[in-house]
Each structure stands twice: as structure tokens, then as C-alpha cells.
Amino acid sequence: xxxxxxxxxxxxxxxxxxxxxxxxxxxxxxxxxxxxxxxxxxxxxxxxxxxxxxxxxxxxxxxxxxxxxxxxxxxxxxxxxxxxxxxxxxxxxxxxxxxxxxxxxxxxxxxxxxxxxxxxxxxxxxxxxxxxx
Numbered sequence: 001x002x003x004x005x006x007x008x009x010x011x012x013x014x015x016x017x018x019x020x021x022x023x024x025x026x027x028x029x030x031x032x033x034x035x036x037x038x039x040x041x042x043x044x045x046x047x048x049x050x051x052x053x054x055x056x057x058x059x060x061x062x063x064x065x066x067x068x069x070x071x072x073x074x075x076x077x078x079x080x081x082x083x084x085x086x087x088x089x090x091x092x093x094x095x096x097x098x099x100x101x102x103x104x105x106x107x108x109x110x111x112x113x114x115x116x117x118x119x120x121x122x123x124x125x126x127x128x129x130x131x132x133x
Contacts, residue, residue: 005034005041015050025053030067060097065089 008019025031026040030053033040042050049070056066069089072082 005043006047008033008040008042011042011047011050014047015054017050017054022050025050028063028067030063030070059090059093061089061093 006014008022011017011022012019022031022033022040022042026033031042031046031049033042033046035041052070053066056069057063061069069082069086072085073079075081
């Protein structure tokens with residue numbers, strides 16, 4: 001190993017992922033580690049790509065969206081196309097997330113109302129039960 005490459009174990013430690021995760025991303029052609037015998041060595045480029053993959057997954061991007069964005073890096077236009085497309089995808093994802101948050105907030109409010117009703121019913125039934133005894 002050199003300062004330029006990391007082993008699979010070092011990548012797992014550095015990014016808090018499993019070897020299976022790294023192999024999966026490699027099989028999906030998102031990462032391209034160097035092969036030295038049976039050993040995988042991950043370059044700075046692989047580390048940068050993994051960082052972007054994990055960030056994209058955290059934001060809810062599909063692996064296909066992530067692949068398409070990563071593939072735009074080498075387009076030769078100083079990343080203009082990649083950054084512009086990433087911005088568009090991010091804007092769409094943010095709108096989806098905000099819509100989901102609104103739906104979740106409404107469901108939480110509804111559940112709170114139901115629980116308030118349930119607490120009142122329990123207290124009413126408890127009072128009725130105690131009065132009958």
C-alpha cells in the first residue's frame with residue numbers, strides 16, 4: 001500500500017462500509033480498484049467516487065442516477081455538465097423529500113390527535129370502571 005492507494009480493509013475503516021459494499025459498488029461499475037493478484041487497491045479517484053456514492057445514497061439518489069453523474073466527470077468541460085446535472089437531480093430530490101416531510105408531518109399530527117382521543121377514552125373508561133366498583 002502507498003499513500004496513493006488503500007486496501008479494502010482500509011477503505012472499509014475510512015468510510016465505515018463493509019467489504020461486501022465495496023465489492024457491490026465494484027460489480028455495479030461505480031468503483032474501479034486496481035487489482036494486484038487477489039488484492040484490490042483503491043485510488044484517490046475511487047475514494048472520491050465512494051464519497052460521492054455514499055452522499056448520493058444518503059440523499060436518496062438511485063445507483064443509476066449516481067452512475068450517470070459520476071460518468072459525466074470525464075466529459076471534458078471542466079465538470080460543468082456533471083455539476084449542472086447533479087444540481088438538477090438534487091433539486092428534484094429535495095422537492096421529493098420536502099413533499100415526503102409534509103406527508104410525514106401530517107401523519108404525525110393525525111397520530112397525535114388519535115392518541116389524544118385514545119388517552120381521553122382510556123381516562124373516561126377508567127373513571128366509569130372505578131365509579132362502577
